[in-house]
Amino acid sequence: MTSEPSQQSEGIYGHYWDDYIDSWAQRNEAWGNKFEWPGDEWGSQRDWDFIWHHFFKPGDVEHWQRAVEIGPGSGKYTLRILGGSEAKVRAYDISAKYLEVCARRCQQPIADGRLSLHLLDINSPNQIVSEIEAAGWRRQVDAFVSIAAMVHVDLQYMIVYLLNAALSLKRGGKLVLTLADATSPYGFLQLLEDIRWAYPAQKDPRGSCKFEWLSPDLVRYVLGQLGFDVLLLENTVRDIRLVASLERPAAADALEKYIANVPPKGQA
Ligand SMILES: C[S@@+](CC[C@H](N)C(=O)[O-])C[C@H]1O[C@@H](n2cnc3c(N)ncnc32)[C@H](O)[C@@H]1O
Numbered sequence: 001m002t003s004e005p006s007q008q009s010e011g012i013y014g015h016y017w018d019d020y021i022d023s024w025a026q027r028n029e030a031w032g033n034k035f036e037w038p039g040d041e042w043g044s045q046r047d048w049d050f051i052w053h054h055f056f057k058p059g060d061v062e063h064w065q066r067a068v069e070i071g072p073g074s075g076k077y078t079l080r081i082l083g084g085s086e087a088k089v090r091a092y093d094i095s096a097k098y099l100e101v102c103a104r105r106c107q108q109p110i111a112d113g114r115l116s117l118h119l120l121d122i123n124s125p126n127q128i129v130s131e132i133e134a135a136g137w138r139r140q141v142d143a144f145v146s147i148a149a150m151v152h153v154d155l156q157y158m159i160v161y162l163l164n165a166a167l168s169l170k171r172g173g174k175l176v177l178t179l180a181d182a183t184s185p186y187g188f189l190q191l192l193e194d195i196r197w198a199y200p201a202q203k204d205p206r207g208s209c210k211f212e213w214l215s216p217d218l219v220r221y222v223l224g225q226l227g228f229d230v231l232l233l234e235n236t237v238r239d240i241r242l243v244a245s246l247e248r249p250a251a252a253d254a255l256e257k258y259i260a261n262v263p264p265k266g267q268a
Contacts, residue, residue: 012207017095037074059174064142071149125259128164151180166226166252182213227251
């Protein structure tokens with residue numbers, strides 16, 4: 001892991017997901033210790049297989065050489081990418097504690113030099129593309145992936161990852177993503193059902209796992225502006241599940257100024 005042990009998570013997302021790890025063992029005990037890793041409690045093997053076969057495979061995962069993942073959690077999909085391709089993976093997360101869990105689960109690929117883990121710095125919106133550049137990967141990345149992570153991230157923050165993806169991918173490189181959709185029947189129902197706990201959760205300075213709702217139109221517009229064409233978009237469940245291809249890298253290049261030279265903390 002490139003992040004030093006002294007590195008700390010910052011912000012509402014970093015703190016929320018660190019707390020999730022801190023309390024996970026206790027919750028797993030209440031569930032009868034039936035889960036091996038944090039994140040095994042979300043969905044089922046069948047759901048994960050479905051995403052793999054219907055989104056990673058059409059995203060051409062077998063041929064990836066270089067991939068970036070945002071929000072790997074314990075590494076459920078990371079291990080699949082590593083097992084299903086020859087790719088090297090750089091995985092970025094906002095939670096130092098989640099990265100520690102991922103490092104424990106993925107010891108072998110890390111030792112083999114196929115996986116590196118990186119803590120996101122919320123003061124540096126161009127962190128990913130800068131590090132990709134330093135690694136000699138710029139415009140050579142085959143895929144940017146984020147599953148079950150961006151469903152919780154506000155678009156004002158997520159745009160940073162999307163722009164970093166558009167600035168790093170090669171032409172034809174793939175974005176494989178899940179996003180929460182308030183315009184699908186299941187999404188709209190969840191929006192209503194979550195009022196009970198999400199409305200009072202806004203007072204918690206350590207954040208929450210509320211969904212950040214989008215819609216296919218909004219997603220298509222934003223990705224189009226960044227130079228992507230949407231190849232596959234399915235929203236029959238709560239989430240939009242999509243594969244997009246970077247077709248117009250110059251569109252993203254013109255927007256790089258928005259993440260470069262961001263003033264240091266407190267001077268915006
Ligand atoms: C629900 S878990 C999903 C993990 C994994 N992708 C999976 O499907 O099992 C969410 C992950 O996204 C990370 N995350 C949450 N907010 C984030 C943000 N703003 N930026 C980057 N990663 C974030 C969390 O720390 C956690 O690792």
